[in-house]
Amino acid sequence: MRTQTEQAVQTESCTQEPQTRKGLYSPNQCIFFAAVVLLVLIPFLGRRLDHPLQSIKAPALKNIYSALTAPVVSVTESSPAAAVIPFLRNSFIQMAGLEKRSEWDTFFYRQARYDGDVEAFYAMTGEHGTAESLGGFSDNLNTGSSLPLELFGQVSQAALRNVALPVTHSARLPLRMFFFGDSQMRSIAAGMTRALGSDTSIVIEELSVPSSGFLRSDYYNWPQKLEDVFSAQKDGTRFDAAVLFLGMNDYQDMWTTGGIILTAGTPEWEEVYRKMVKAHLDIVLQSVPRVYWLGLPAVRRTDYNDKMAYLDTVHRSIAEEYSAQKLVKVSLKHFVSQYGNGYVGAIQPEGTAWVSFMQSDGIHYTIEGGEYLMKKFIAQLHQDYLFEAHD
Incomplete structure (x- = not known):
């Protein structure tokens, strides 16, 4: 038979509250919150999801990352949500009167056009694809940016x-x-x-x-x-x-x-x-x-x-x-x-x-x-x- 002391200890252990983490989240909670934040941000990132490729040195890892993000990028960059961050930034710059400051001017966030220029050049080399693969690149010549014209040597x-x-x-x-x-x-x-x-x-x-x-x-x-x-x-x-x-x-x-x-x-x-x-x-x-x-x-x-x-x-x-x-x-x-x-x-x-x-x-x-x-x-x-x- 159990002694009275053993029964008291058992009763106390059963009624004791679960051990807390002193206000800290568990590892599983941290992973869950990080995943939720990422899922919420992805629609707003668009082409910016490609930026980490610059810091990945191993070609195999670059290809893996590119393959994983390409479907997401193709969907998000065509979504209106991808324009929210640049819009908010430009609105802040205008309200704060920072348009003339080089570090705040509005010539950032031009990834899509830059990628189009690089893809066009690469196609023109004949190594991967032909000029026909440029799609609507010729239409881009009339968008107000003279960069493609300059790059193709069309300046007399x-x-x-x-x-x-x-x-x-x-x-x-x-x-x-x-x-x-x-x-x-x-x-x-x-x-x-x-x-x-x-x-x-x-x-x-x-x-x-x-x-x-x-x-x-x-x-x-x-x-x-x-x-x-x-x-x-x-x-x-x-x-x-x-x-x-x-x-x-x-x-x-x-x-x-x-x-x-x-x-x-x-x-x-x-x-x-x-x-x-x-x-x-x-x-x-x-x-x-x-x-x-x-x-x-x-x-x-x-x-x-x-x-x-x-x-x-x-x-x-x-x-x-x-x-x-x-x-x-x-x-x-x-x-x-x-x-x-x-x-x-x-x-x-x-x-x-x-x-x-x-x-x-x-x-x-x-x-x-x-x-x-x-x-x-x-x-x-x-x-x-x-x-x-x-x-």
């Missing part, structure tokens, strides 16, 4: 402006320059301002968008933005030249709406990439007499440096297809060649102590580094243009 070279007639630049008639590019351009433009000091014979305007490039028009549509900038020019304030720095973020795979992935560095990828780069250059050269295209730097990390060296070689090859009077390729590496041919982390400007040339990440220039480079660049400008002599 005769339409490009000749280099401006020689004039003597001074504070009254400054050389107006438009600096644009990725995050690297911030240090370069800031260095240019420092290097100019009180010299007002050169005036610059800067537009830098971090993480942008020639490649990802779905993230930031530089061709459309450049057309917008140049169409707003007025007589007397037109740019005499542009300074371009893009490419640090370009070594990445491309994919198309058909699920075709172009691996960075392959011949197929390079063929499409070259056309995209030339599209940007042609747009600028329609409105600006001369473009200075700054070359990519040597970076500290070896694997990343190899990618930059490859892109820089492609860029130089593209530049050779243009008139050297209209497109000037500038090697920033050459400006620091006295410190060696590889990565340069610090420099010693004449008459000063050693200063950091690159930031701690080994990728971006410091402002001091940008100033050093731009002093060399200003010397080149004084060879290319006439300036009023100073006493």
